[in-house]
Amino acid sequence: MRHAAGVSIDNAFNKARRALLEHEAELAHDFPAAAAPLLDLVDDASALLMAVLLSTPSGDASVDLDEEDKVVGGDVQALHLLAQVGIGVRGLRVVRAGRATLACGWEPEARAHDRILIELAAHRKAILDDPSGTEALAWLNRRRGRGISSRVKALAPADLYSNLSTVSHGDPAPVSRLLDPETGVVQLEPRRTNATHASLWLYAGFARDQAVVTAETAGMTLRGVGRLDDAIQRAQAGVARDEDADRSE
Secondary structure, X not given: XXXXXXXXXXXXXXXXXXXXXXXXXXXXXXXXXXXXXXXHHHHHHHHHHHXXXXXXXXXXXXXXXXXXXXXXXXXXXXXXXXHXXXXXXXXXXXXXXXXXXXXXXXXXXXXXXXXXXXXXXXXXXXXXXXOOOHHHHHHHXXXXXXXXHHHHHOOOXXXXXXXXXXXXXXXXXXXXXXXXXXXXXXXXXXXOOOHHHHHHHHHHHHHHHHHHHHHHHHOOOOOOHHHHHHHHHHHHXXXXXXXXXXXXX
């Protein structure tokens, strides 16, 4: 293998390939122990959400609209369920993708998944706050892309969404965050910090909440959610301690 100047980079290529795979394999191997008990919570909450989705009857919703496309009648309950199932399907896949990304140590790249979940949570709240079904229909028809920033800011700290958005775009800002200020070297290899715990806590909480909302919308009864809630709340305290420790460094 050669670059434009014709100089061989075979040795560098082989070394880089070996190091890359070894780093990923080592971090993935250590993930269950390093991320416990949060990892178990993510898997439990994911399984709960998946079980709810698999148990939810599929179907369509027929609703009546006025001249402004607002829902004025029909099977509004079915419409709400369709929207919550859609959010659940999308959210479950994002949670699992984020988990897999974190497992191999690509921590900053997982924040794009975090951003999607926060957006889905904002859409979920807007749909729940509108019993008419108009919001659910608008989301299903892909008419709620604009204005999402203001909706998210109503749910989360003001700087959270902007920071997540920064690392979700193809600009140089995320690269600058990987630069060691002392050596000037950009961190290429994967690694994990306490930020992994915060993402896992987000994944567990989102999956749990979406399972409960979808089940309630479908008229299903869930058992054992209280134990999961207690565990997630305890985990939140641990994440808060991590954040305090990071700020003090």
